[in-house]
Amino acid sequence: MSHWYEVFDNEDVQFLTRRRAATLLALTMTLAGLTAMLLATTRAGVVSPWLAGGLITSSWLTLAVVAVRRLQRLRRVVWCIKLSDRHLVGYDYTRRKTCLEWSCVQRLELTRKGLLIIGADARHLEIPHLFPEYATLSHRIVHYAERYEVPVLVDGKPWTELDVYALFPFLETNVSGEGPAAV
Structure with a gap:
């Protein structure tokens, strides 16, 4: 461990x-x-x-x-979060500690307000997008979630089912405006 x-x-x-x-x-x-x-x-x-x-x-x-x-x-809402390969620990505004084992996390939800980690027994942690290293933090959490096969949802849908062209319409056409953009 x-x-x-x-x-x-x-x-x-x-x-x-x-x-x-x-x-x-x-x-x-x-x-x-x-x-x-x-x-x-x-x-x-x-x-x-x-x-x-x-x-x-x-x-x-x-x-x-x-x-x-x-x-x-x-x-x-947590202001401090500690990540390890076995569990994560979040601290709320009263400095109350909430510990979630990765094996007990039911799903991750990426919302407009931030990242919501839903655990068993109605224990949830919400990480607002206000963190300066939010991109690094969310990537680390998704990395651990994938290791434990925790579902990752974006606005209620599994991230594997997202339509990238609906999220980023500018990808659909190339500079000349003809057909899909060259990758």
């Missing part, structure tokens, strides 16, 4: 992810202030208790659902 790692990190990703999480905290504090104001207006008799109760309950339930979904997504 190998004891070495390749390490890729980007503190800007950590900062941006923490800022997104802080936005949720600011939203929660704003809603708490609005709730206090609504309760004060209800106590003063300006607003009906039923209306205030409905608004407060629906607002807090909506915030709870949005916050839980958003935090789950933010926990998938």
Whole structure:
């Protein structure tokens, strides 16, 4: 078993992810202030208790659902990833460690936002394209994925089934505009 790692990190990703999480905290504090104001207006008799109760309950339930979904997504985003031939380890914005054995990785998905590594037990790692060495990192991950026969998908399709001419229409014609481009 190998004891070495390749390490890729980007503190800007950590900062941006923490800022997104802080936005949720600011939203929660704003809603708490609005709730206090609504309760004060209800106590003063300006607003009906039923209306205030409905608004407060629906607002807090909506915030709870949005916050839980958003935090789950933010926990998938890694700012530091360590690769080895047996497993990969990612660290989220709270520096929580997620370890995936290559044999447990179900698939890789290349999306517009970055590379999503889907493992068993709902453990996912998302590597944003903001990494300075993103090309090198993604090639290394695909290399390990191919070694363990992990499917690689691009926008939901296996990469072997992609139509290169649909992705890059300029390849279809040569300089004179006649027929396929010479390779």
